[in-house]
Amino acid sequence: MxxxxxxxxxxxxxxxxxxxxxxxxxxxxxxxxxxxxxxxxxxxxxxxxxxxxxxxASKEELLELALNRALDALEAEYQRVQDQKLDAVDQLEAVLRGTVRVLVEQMPYVTLLLRLRGNSEVEMAALQRRRQFTRQLGELITRAQEDGQIRQDVSAVAAPRLLLGMVNSLVDWYRPTTIGSADVVADTVAKIALDGLRGPTDSR
Amino acid sequence: MxxxxxxxxxxxxxxxxxxxxxxxxxxxxxxxxxxxxxxxxxxxxxxxxxxxxxxxASKEELLELALNRALDALEAEYQRVQDQKLDAVDQLEAVLRGTVRVLVEQMPYVTLLLRLRGNSEVEMAALQRRRQFTRQLGELITRAQEDGQIRQDVSAVAAPRLLLGMVNSLVDWYRPTTIGSADVVADTVAKIALDGLRGPTDSR
Structure with missing residues (x-):
């Protein structure tokens, strides 16, 4: 070549x-x-x-392009779910699944995003968008709680951070060969997040 | 002074x-x-x-002391739970709660551990102990599945990594003032991990 x-x-x-x-x-x-x-x-x-x-023009432009790739993809997932007129709890599940898909498909870009410490304006702006995404997940949890679709006794501050922590950890250990496709992982995440290891109730 | x-x-x-x-x-x-x-x-x-x-004697000795502090504490939690003769599912919950406690109490040491990439023998040995801890959590999940205490349809490879990812994310966002004590977070983790956001079944 x-x-x-x-x-x-x-x-x-x-x-x-x-x-x-x-x-x-x-x-x-x-x-x-x-x-x-x-x-x-x-x-x-x-x-x-x-x-x-x-x-x-600069190393920072490369960083910005990379971070935008990760954040645009995450925000597009959230927007796609918003457009579907689902119940809050189903939106929550769809956003979690979408986040897993973005992480697997854009893994190098998301890895870079997750390791930032906010050392420049570009990094600060990216962290700001990340926080906004976390906040939106928290709002979905609050709405699902208000609608009586999920338990009231978990904090809508801690829960979105724990759920995203679970999903984000993929960048450290996900390998398609041992773990399976993004859909397989998304299923596992959705099962744990919504119904836990003990599994769903019979009445659902 | x-x-x-x-x-x-x-x-x-x-x-x-x-x-x-x-x-x-x-x-x-x-x-x-x-x-x-x-x-x-x-x-x-x-x-x-x-x-x-x-x-x-060296910078590396400081690293080793710090990593041992984190790993000794995690392993002590696992051992403490082993000594209690609980069902596998209750052991699983106790280990998750213990891990949250260690993370909150030894946060700087665990933070250092979680950011390692394995650049030296000391780091490799620490990562090896971390992997062993993940494996032990996976074994508890497998045993709880065999005992029919938790759902069979989640991977015992992905599940422990997702659960530890959830707990480990604490080093990035936990603040006692906004989130509450280690026990409060441990409750939230146990609820999500075991029963999910939808909550426990009535039959339990």
Whole structure:
């Protein structure tokens, strides 16, 4: 495979913006965003720094693109569920399933998002969107409680954080070969979150 | 407060080994273990490097002490529950509650543990003990399934990881002032894990 427009070393092809982002996110996740310089990225990509600057203005633009990918996907899931006119408890289940799907499909981007500490404006803005998502899940829980569809005796502050903690942990241990598809994991998450390990009541 | 035996700068007191460990773990969590040098630790402690070497042989010994603190506490909870001759499902609940308690009580140490990537023998050994703990939780789930106490249709591979993911997320968001005591969180975790948001069946 050859390329006619990008500097190529060690036989590697040129990158379009999408491929560039993909490799950079992988490097960020491996070495940490802060610890990764543009020089390091160029080295890993096998291209020059100016070839990277052909696609993006800065390392931070790469971060922003990556975080937007994760957050746009999560927010789209929430919006998709909103548009379906479901009961609150069914919305809750659908959002949890959607979150699992996004995590599995966009895992490198979500991994990067989950490891942020808010060290810059871009990171702060991303954390703000993450908090908004958590808040929306909490609102669904409150509505489902008000509708009598779920138990009243769990905190609508702690519960969404615990549920997202459960789902987010996927980035640390999910492997399709040992764990199964996103749908299989989404089923397990939905079972535990809604009916617990003891299982559903007979009356449902 | 004065000290007669340790070098003190900027009016800070000398440290015993316990206090030293406490501050160092805080610095590791803030800046990352790999990114923290002994010089940085000395600076944060307000003492000389040789004053640190009076207590420990290396930065890695500090890491090992910290990780042992977290892992010893988790393993002690598991052992304590084993000694109680409970049904598997009650053991499962007790271990989850104990894990919440350890996380809240030993939060800086567990935070350090959870962020490890296995970059050295000390880290690899700690990750090995973490995996063993996950495996033991998985075995409790399998036994509770065999005893007919919990549903059969959740994976004993995914379920312990999801449950620990739920509990471990505490290090990212738990604040006693907004969330309540360890016991309150342990109740919420036990409710979700065992009976889910829909709540227990009437027949129990």
């Amino acid at each position: 050859t390329s006619t427009h990008s500097p190529v070393r060690r036989g590697r092809p040129g990158y379009d913006r999408e491929q560039l982002l993909q490799v950079c996110v992988q490097v960020f996740n491996e070495h940490g965003y802060d610890a990764t310089s543009m020089g390091k990225l160029a080295e890993e990509l096998g291209i020059t720094k100016s070839a990277i600057y052909h696609h993006v | 004065t000290s007669t035996h340790s070098p003190v700068r900027r009016g800070r007191p000398g440290y015993d080994r316990e206090q030293l460990l406490q501050v160092c773990v805080q610095v590791f969590n803030e800046h990352g273990y790999d990114a923290t040098s002994m010089g940085k630790l000395a600076e944060e402690l307000g003492i000389t490097k040789s004053a640190i070497y009076h207590h420990v």
